[in-house]
Amino acid sequence: MLLNPDWTFWLWTDDDNRELIKQHYPHFLGVYDSYDVKMKRIDAARIFYLHRYGGIYLDLDFTCLKPFTKLALPSGVAVFSHQYPMHLVAKKSDAVANNFMATPPAHPLYGFLIRKLVLSARKSLLYATGPNFLTHGIVAFITKGGCNVEVYMQPGIYRGHWSKTNNLPCGNGTDAQIDFCSQWGNANASLLATFWTMTWKGVK
DSSP, rough: OOSOTOOOOOOOOOHHHHHHHEEEEEEEHHHHHHHHHHHHHHHEEEEEEEHHHHHEETTTEEEESGGGGSSSTTTTOEEEEEEHHHHHHHOTTTTOOOSSSETTTTHHHHOOOOOOHHHHHHOOOHHSHHHHHHHHHHHHHTTOOOOEEEEOOOSSSSSSSSSSOOOTTTTTTOOHHHHHHHHHHHHOOSSEOOOOGGGGGGGO
């Protein structure tokens, strides 16, 4: 917030998420309520509020190293980030993480993803709503002729392998560590740093 004082920040609760579906996407409420694990609802909800409102979605284990204004957000373009270094991306079915997403409201990709959510509901978590779902959805959208989607290579948004928790110099997020991390981010051209806390694994 300190680096982005002109932005409005929304912290969505489980109740907020369900109310959004109920009020604006009632056709999906049955699927939403039927998910077998809570994390599917959390993943799915972020797609709906980006479709409805646009903006930037961030997981809570991110810290900003630079203002959002330093990120090129072309008009009408949905922006994502690879969660692996480029030499690994082609080998990964979960190459694009859903921990950072930026979009204008009603971007057609998100309408496309919402339709795919209905078909993937019974799959395992990562393929139903998570990074595998998002990666495959983006590829399918572009293959079908969809456009105005950009996926940044590391370290354009953030840097660091998702399976190496706290492998960046941000430590546990103390003021001194974040200050050092910001200097590191400037040197490495990263907008954000993620702590990769992996708390989703404990969500029931």
